[in-house]
Amino acid sequence: MNNIVKNSVFKFFEEISKIPRNSGDEKSMQNYLVNFAISRNLPFYTDEFNNVIIFKKTANVEPIILQAHTDMVCVKSPKSSVDFKKDPITLIKKGNFLKAKETSLGADDGIGVALILDILDSDIPCNIEAVFTSEEETTMQGAYKIDVKKLKSKQMICLDGFDGNTILTSSASFVDFYVTFNTDRFMIENTNQTKTYLLSISGLEGGHSGFDIDKDRGSSHKLLVQLLTKIDDAKLVKFYGGHNYNVIPSRSECVFTTNLPEKDLKKIIKYFYITNKKTYKNLKIKCSRQLNQTIVSKNSQNFINFVKDFKQGVQFKDENGYIVASQNLSEVNLEKGFMKIGLRSSDKKREEHLVKNLKILCEKYDFVGKVLDSQPAFNTQENSNLLKKLIKTGNNPKQTKMHIAVECGIFQERIKNLDVVIISPTITDAHSVNETLDIQSTIDTSNWLKNFLKN
Numbered sequence: 001m002n003n004i005v006k007n008s009v010f011k012f013f014e015e016i017s018k019i020p021r022n023s024g025d026e027k028s029m030q031n032y033l034v035n036f037a038i039s040r041n042l043p044f045y046t047d048e049f050n051n052v053i054i055f056k057k058t059a060n061v062e063p064i065i066l067q068a069h070t071d072m073v074c075v076k077s078p079k080s081s082v083d084f085k086k087d088p089i090t091l092i093k094k095g096n097f098l099k100a101k102e103t104s105l106g107a108d109d110g111i112g113v114a115l116i117l118d119i120l121d122s123d124i125p126c127n128i129e130a131v132f133t134s135e136e137e138t139t140m141q142g143a144y145k146i147d148v149k150k151l152k153s154k155q156m157i158c159l160d161g162f163d164g165n166t167i168l169t170s171s172a173s174f175v176d177f178y179v180t181f182n183t184d185r186f187m188i189e190n191t192n193q194t195k196t197y198l199l200s201i202s203g204l205e206g207g208h209s210g211f212d213i214d215k216d217r218g219s220s221h222k223l224l225v226q227l228l229t230k231i232d233d234a235k236l237v238k239f240y241g242g243h244n245y246n247v248i249p250s251r252s253e254c255v256f257t258t259n260l261p262e263k264d265l266k267k268i269i270k271y272f273y274i275t276n277k278k279t280y281k282n283l284k285i286k287c288s289r290q291l292n293q294t295i296v297s298k299n300s301q302n303f304i305n306f307v308k309d310f311k312q313g314v315q316f317k318d319e320n321g322y323i324v325a326s327q328n329l330s331e332v333n334l335e336k337g338f339m340k341i342g343l344r345s346s347d348k349k350r351e352e353h354l355v356k357n358l359k360i361l362c363e364k365y366d367f368v369g370k371v372l373d374s375q376p377a378f379n380t381q382e383n384s385n386l387l388k389k390l391i392k393t394g395n396n397p398k399q400t401k402m403h404i405a406v407e408c409g410i411f412q413e414r415i416k417n418l419d420v421v422i423i424s425p426t427i428t429d430a431h432s433v434n435e436t437l438d439i440q441s442t443i444d445t446s447n448w449l450k451n452f453l454k455n
């Protein structure tokens with residue numbers, strides 16, 4: 001499988017594709033990069049987190065950081081017997097595109113690593129600090145732990161993007177906001193009319209809370225609570241649904257009691273279904289009788305009101321229509337007494353504002369809310385020379401912003417006055433067995449970078 005594409009960048013990409021590099025398993029990549037530096041007499045730095053920095057100074061110019069992550073998301077089709085701990089990724093060329101045989105390709109971010117190695121290997125006069133980080137796809141530990149004091153540069157080009165001929169100038173922070181509340185229960189009066197039901201809402205599209213938050217896909221939690229508020233005396237025994245902080249909920253279930261006659265309840269549900277089916281095409285609502293319950297949650301009404309008051313989705317856009325801030329109510333569980341909320345913002349003030357509002361909402365219902373974890377955003381500096389020069393040396397590149405958290409945010413937080421941009425070749429369906437790399441776009445990115453360094 002040698003020389004699948006006759007280009008020096010792809011020579012390195014082929015080499016990297018033979019090296020196991022699942023997140024957390026980047027030791028072999030670290031060795032490969034260290035050997036690369038030693039064999040070319042380039043100074044390097046490495047640490048116990050599998051990070052590597054390679055320095056190359058052959059010109060008396062301002063230093064620049066080129067950065068990529070060495071790990072990849074390893075996924076395979078059920079047919080594949082690949083063992084990611086030792087087997088290579090098998091590359092397949094289809095026309096102008098590169099794919100992998102039954103696995104993810106790892107162009108995210110192996111091609112970023114290859115682009116940088118190709119430049120270090122070239123004879124272009126430069127002053128480069130090449131930063132290769134580990135575990136980007138999971139903990140971002142590499143970026144958090146790398147010794148940034150080893151870096152002199154105040155400019156950084158990150159090669160971990162997805163859109164060719166595009167300069168990414170902003171990302172969003174990601175905040176894990178965790179809510180807890182009392183799980184006490186009490187016994188309700190058991191009348192002849194009291195009945196217990198299991199009610200579920202599903203069939204929403206869900207999706208990623210960064211990429212899909214502006215697509216009005218609805219929240220199953222919000223819908224289920226809307227329906228419950230139509231049932232005046234509904235008391236919750238259970239309410240649960242949702243997944244990770246970054247997943248928009250598509251299915252929620254609850255168990256509740258009511259004294260409403262069954263036929264009236266069915267009427268309310270039917271009307272609610274017909275009204276909302278227009279917006280949510282695959283909406284499913286299921287309601288079934290359960291064994292009668294008399295113990296309900298003390299926080300039943302508070303929980304319903306909290307979800308009702310919570311503003312799901314995009315909270316603020318800038319004048320160009322880019323999302324600045326959003327929030328997603330992800331996993332909730334009334335019985336276990338918690339809720340998870342994922343916040344994103346490219347603006348620190350907006351982020352603080354959202355956190356403050358959530359804390360106020362929590363206090364209103366006697367819930368406790370706190371930030372468990374967060375990753376910072378990055379923004380290219382105003383009047384950035386880096387940006388100007390990239391535009392000048394490129395082929396009319398587009399500029400865009402992304403509503404997800406990336407590693408550069410951590411670098412910008414850790415290195416004072418660091419200017420950052422992201423450029424990359426076109427990669428589609430990353431993190432899946434359909435991951436595809438555009439070959440021409442890779443060559444164009446390589447030429448762009450070289451052109452940038454020569455100027």
Ligand SMILES: [Zn+2]
Nearest residue numbers: 108109136160
């Ligand atoms: Zn990546």
